[in-house]
Amino acid sequence: xKRNSLSFRIISRVLLFCVILFLLTFTVYYIFARVTIEKSxxxxxxxxxxxxxxxxxxxxxxxxxxxxxxxxxxxxGALPEDSIFAFLESMVRNNKSVYxxxxxxxxxxxxxxxxxxxxxxxxxxxETRSFQMGSAEYNYFIMDWYQIPAMIREPYxxxxxxxxxxxxxxxxxxxxxxxxxIKGKRTFAGIITVDVSLDWLTEIVNSVKIFDTGYAFLxxxxxxxxxxxxxxxxxxxxxxxxxxxxxxxxxxLREIGREMIxxxxxxxxxxxxxxxxxxxxxxxxxSTKWSIGVVFPDKEMFADLRQLNGFVLLVSMLGxxxxxxxxxxxxxxxxxxxxxxxxxxxxxxxxxxxxxxxxITSNDEMKELHDSFEFMQKELTNYVANLKETTSAKEKIExxxxxxxxxxxxxxxxxxxxxxNLPEIDLFASLxxxxxxxxxxxxxxxxxxxxLCFAIGDVSGKGIPSSLFMAVTRxxxxxxxxxxxxAAETVATINKTLxxxxxxxxxxxxxxxxxxxxxxxxxxxxxGHNPPILIRDGKEASFFSFSKSIPIGLFDTFDYTEDTxxxxxxxxxxxYTDGVTEAEDIDNKLYGNDQLLKVVxxxxxxxxxxxxxxxxxxxxxxxxxxxxxDDLTMMSIIYHGRKH
Amino acid sequence: xxxxxxxxxxxxxxxxxxFIALQANAQLTKLSFAPQWFPQAQFAGYYVAKDxxxxxxxxxxxxxxxxxxxxxxxxxxxNGKVDxxxxxxxxxxxxxxxxxPLVHVGQFSQHSALMIVSKKSGTVSTLKELNNKKLGIWGYxxxxxxxAFLRQNNYKVTxxxxxxxxxxxxxxxxxxxxxxxxxxxDQMVNYGINEDEMNxxxxxxxxxDIPEDGLYCLDKTxxxxxxxxxxxxxxxxxxxxxxxxxxxxxxxxxxxxxxxAHLPNNKAHQRWMLDxxxxxxxxxxxxxxxxxxxxxxxxxxxxxxxxxxxxxNLNTRFSLEDFSKATK
Numbered sequence: 020x021k022r023n024s025l026s027f028r029i030i031s032r033v034l035l036f037c038v039i040l041f042l043l044t045f046t047v048y049y050i051f052a053r054v055t056i057e058k059s060x061x062x063x064x065x066x067x068x069x070x071x072x073x074x075x076x077x078x079x080x081x082x083x084x085x086x087x088x089x090x091x092x093x094x095x096g097a098l099p100e101d102s103i104f105a106f107l108e109s110m111v112r113n114n115k116s117v118y119x120x121x122x123x124x125x126x127x128x129x130x131x132x133x134x135x136x137x138x139x140x141x142x143x144x145x146e147t148r149s150f151q152m153g154s155a156e157y158n159y160f161i162m163d164w165y166q167i168p169a170m171i172r173e174p175y176x177x178x179x180x181x182x183x184x185x186x187x188x189x190x191x192x193x194x195x196x197x198x199x200x201i202k203g204k205r206t207f208a209g210i211i212t213v214d215v216s217l218d219w220l221t222e223i224v225n226s227v228k229i230f231d232t233g234y235a236f237l238x239x240x241x242x243x244x245x246x247x248x249x250x251x252x253x254x255x256x257x258x259x260x261x262x263x264x265x266x267x268x269x270x271x272l273r274e275i276g277r278e279m280i281x282x283x284x285x286x287x288x289x290x291x292x293x294x295x296x297x298x299x300x301x302x303x304x305x306s307t308k309w310s311i312g313v314v315f316p317d318k319e320m321f322a323d324l325r326q327l328n329g330f331v332l333l334v335s336m337l338g339x340x341x342x343x344x345x346x347x348x349x350x351x352x353x354x355x356x357x358x359x360x361x362x363x364x365x366x367x368x369x370x371x372x373x374x375x376x377x378x379i380t381s382n383d384e385m386k387e388l389h390d391s392f393e394f395m396q397k398e399l400t401n402y403v404a405n406l407k408e409t410t411s412a413k414e415k416i417e418x419x420x421x422x423x424x425x426x427x428x429x430x431x432x433x434x435x436x437x438x439x440n441l442p443e444i445d446l447f448a449s450l451x452x453x454x455x456x457x458x459x460x461x462x463x464x465x466x467x468x469x470x471l472c473f474a475i476g477d478v479s480g481k482g483i484p485s486s487l488f489m490a491v492t493r494x495x496x497x498x499x500x501x502x503x504x505x506a507a508e509t510v511a512t513i514n515k516t517l518x519x520x521x522x523x524x525x526x527x528x529x530x531x532x533x534x535x536x537x538x539x540x541x542x543x544x545x546x547g548h549n550p551p552i553l554i555r556d557g558k559e560a561s562f563f564s565f566s567k568s569i570p571i572g573l574f575d576t577f578d579y580t581e582d583t584x585x586x587x588x589x590x591x592x593x594x595y596t597d598g599v600t601e602a603e604d605i606d607n608k609l610y611g612n613d614q615l616l617k618v619v620x621x622x623x624x625x626x627x628x629x630x631x632x633x634x635x636x637x638x639x640x641x642x643x644x645x646x647x648x649d650d651l652t653m654m655s656i657i658y659h660g661r662k663h
Numbered sequence: 664x665x666x667x668x669x670x671x672x673x674x675x676x677x678x679x680x681x682f683i684a685l686q687a688n689a690q691l692t693k694l695s696f697a698p699q700w701f702p703q704a705q706f707a708g709y710y711v712a713k714d715x716x717x718x719x720x721x722x723x724x725x726x727x728x729x730x731x732x733x734x735x736x737x738x739x740x741x742n743g744k745v746d747x748x749x750x751x752x753x754x755x756x757x758x759x760x761x762x763x764p765l766v767h768v769g770q771f772s773q774h775s776a777l778m779i780v781s782k783k784s785g786t787v788s789t790l791k792e793l794n795n796k797k798l799g800i801w802g803y804x805x806x807x808x809x810x811a812f813l814r815q816n817n818y819k820v821t822x823x824x825x826x827x828x829x830x831x832x833x834x835x836x837x838x839x840x841x842x843x844x845x846x847x848x849d850q851m852v853n854y855g856i857n858e859d860e861m862n863x864x865x866x867x868x869x870x871x872d873i874p875e876d877g878l879y880c881l882d883k884t885x886x887x888x889x890x891x892x893x894x895x896x897x898x899x900x901x902x903x904x905x906x907x908x909x910x911x912x913x914x915x916x917x918x919x920x921x922x923x924a925h926l927p928n929n930k931a932h933q934r935w936m937l938d939x940x941x942x943x944x945x946x947x948x949x950x951x952x953x954x955x956x957x958x959x960x961x962x963x964x965x966x967x968x969x970x971x972x973x974x975x976n977l978n979t980r981f982s983l984e985d986f987s988k989a990t991k
Contacts, residue, residue: 170836
């Protein structure tokens with residue numbers, strides 16, 4: 020995701036939570052399932068073993084009654100000795116489960132001349148036959164089937180053995196001691212047996228299946244395998260639990276074997292071969308005292324669970340993917356207006372306030388956002404309309420001001436040199452107005468052939484009023500001044516006229532000088548204006564000294580005084596307004612009188628135009644681009660004297 | 664005449680057959696041999712020597728014939744089916760004492776593996792406690808040493824002859840039993856009795872370290888095939904030597920022989936037997952070479968025979984030299 024977007028952040032958090040929740044649930048489920056499966060498998064194994072034993076006992080139990088009955092018959096004399104062979108034969112014939120049966124007597128018991136007497140009947144391929152099997156060659160007294168029950172005086176199931184007839188049939192013999200009444204004394208007389216083929220038993224045990232490869236096996240009292248699944252076929256009658264335990268180095272197997280031959284039941288696990296952990300449930304067969312074991316690999320017990328786990332994991336993964344997908348969709352859908360709003364905001368920012376807003380049908384935060392946008396659009400439209408109005412009004416005013424300024428500038432003379440026919444004088448003046456129309460003025464004109472009248476002033480305040488006041492002052496000057504009036508009288512007249520109708524209390528600092536070009540006599544009146552600079556003979560510059568007076572337009576009766584000074588050929592007079600000395604740099608530092616005097620002194624020999632240009636340049640350096648706040652007005656007059 | 668014709672025909676046929684056989688096995692001397700019991704690791708040395716070609720290398724063509732439950736090795740020897748048999752020293756001596764023209768030609772086992780075993784949970788924890796108890800005992804040459812021992816100690820014991828299983832002992836029908844350390848003792852272990860659950864009494868610890876497996880043949884056979892028999896003993900020792908160094912291989916041979924004879928077998932037991940039998944071949948503290956009979960052992964064994972209940976019927980007046988061709 021390019022953007023570390025809202026949906027990404029929400030999804031990553033939701034997903035993390037979901038995964039944790041899932042893992043937790045899964046673990047609990049898994050543990051519970053394992054425990055349950057273990058329990059039910061154990062019960063199943065036990066049931067299988069019990070069932071197999073039940074089936075085995077159904078065959079063996081009735082067989083056990085045969086020797087018991089025979090024993091009773093012998094003891095009670097119900098079986099006449101001359102019919103033993105025939106009886107055994109018919110008994111074997113009539114009992115499908117019986118492979119053979121014998122009544123083996125103790126030495127000389129049946130007949131004092133016969134050491135061996137053991138009538139035996141057995142099945143052959145398609146008949147039953149009987150014979151006496153004892154002989155010097157077949158000394159049955161030391162055979163297990165005879166010797167063991169004879170010595171322990173208890174019924175005994177022999178270890179299985181292969182049929183001597185060469186058949187593959189495994190046979191076991193159930194032997195029971197019997198007694199005869201000899202001279203009133205119950206005397207041990209021999210052993211009665213039934214031989215049982217174990218084919219059916221193998222079938223029963225081999226039919227036990229559990230999981231994929233789980234099986235059952237049967238061992239005798241010596242731990243010898245009687246049955247085993249096909250792949251362990253070689254174990255049958257060859258191996259015991261203990262020989263396998265030894266050969267495979269599995270002592271636990273020996274422990275299990277011992278429990279089994281000792282008639283115990285149990286449920287144990289072992290690691291025996293490549294099958295990994297194996298579980299064994301074992302239980303004794305009550306009649307023969309043999310033991311049956313049900314074996315299955317641990318991994319098969321949980322195979323279904325593993326499969327289920329795989330399925331659950333798959334479904335969960337799909338679920339999570341779906342969750343992510345749906346969450347993305349929902350969040351996208353929810354936040355889509357946001358990006359639309361963002362785009363709309365950009366369009367609005369470009370000035371298109373009426374752009375269409377995203378359609379919000381829900382009544383939620385989005386709706387609020389939509390309403391806010393709508394409100395903003397309305398407000399912006401109103402504001403801009405107002406602004407347009409204001410701006411156009413302002414533009415109108417500004418254009419009027421510009422015109423006013425042009426008019427104002429047009430009112431002051433700006434043709435230089437002004438008096439080409441008057442060689443005694445060279446004069447230059449400049450007025451650089453500030454952005455707004457200002458109140459500075461300068462003027463010069465000849466009163467007659469010899470007298471030059473010149474003035475410089477600065478109206479208080481700025482703007483149209485000042486400029487109008489300036490225009491009035493200048494008009495008054497032109498109309499009032501004549502060759503008969505002195506400088507002070509002219510100033511007083513102008514003051515009187517201005518003061519009379521000055522409701523707005525505006526005033527003008529004003530300097531008026533009248534120079535007699537014939538004599539060099541300069542009479543002047545300074546009404547609160549900055550002192551001009553006089554440069555003597557193009558060398559020495561100094562501020563004028565004069566009587567102090569107030570600006571004009573304040574008091575109509577104020578008595579202005581006139582001063583006189585004689586200037587000589589080569590002297591130059593430099594006049595200026597406070598726009599020059601109060602020009603500010605960016606730190607509001609003023610240009611100042613000293614700097615002005617210094618610059619003027621440096622260019623004392625320059626002609627007026629050059630001098631004014633130099634001062635302008637120096638001021639420009641001082642303000643260094645800072646906005647000009649006041650009109651910059653300068654005027655310089657050089658007197659050459661009259662040539663005779 | 665018809666009979667004569669038939670005889671001549673028979674003679675001719677047998678000559679031709681013999682000739683063909685001789686051609687086939689050019690220089691090899693034929694010898695047949697019967698061990699005293701069914702195939703098992705007790706005879707691994709013979710199987711190995713044959714399989715490894717040690718006999719052939721010694722110029723011998725050896726046939727191994729195992730006895731069956733009805734025909735013993737002695738039967739084979741007497742009816743001429745085999746040239747050489749293996750049997751216990753006591754058995755060989757006894758046959759000789761019965762004036763059988765038997766000669767001892769080799770001695771592999773130098774020690775007695777006979778022992779008495781009782782269950783610790785039972786009533787016999789010392790040999791003295793055998794008095795008035797039932798002791799299972801094997802017949803056929805296994806019983807001489809136990810009987811001599813019991814007589815020497817004057818124990819009154821009920822001897823119960825047992826056939827060929829240990830089940831009577833396992834079922835508690837007898838209090839103790841004489842067994843071979845390399846065989847029945849381990850069988851009991853393989854039937855689930857732990858070694859620490861048994862009391863063991865080795866006859867060798869009580870002055871009866873009588874050697875067991877040795878080789879015997881009839882006098883006339885010895886006279887005719889003396890050199891071949893000597894080579895047979897030597898090659899068999901080589902077989903044992905090889906078996907002791909290649910036990911897994913030897914075991915596989917044993918199992919193969921057992922399977923051929925349809926005998927129950929398991930490797931765990933045969934492995935034990937092989938280990939123990941190989942130990943018996945080592946003279947140990949006895950000053951005798953492998954394959955030879957120590958004079959002292961001969962006299963000890965003869966003494967046992969002379970003191971046996973059967974002594975009256977036996978002629979025990981023969982010397983070591985008369986009896987054995989495998990002694991210094």
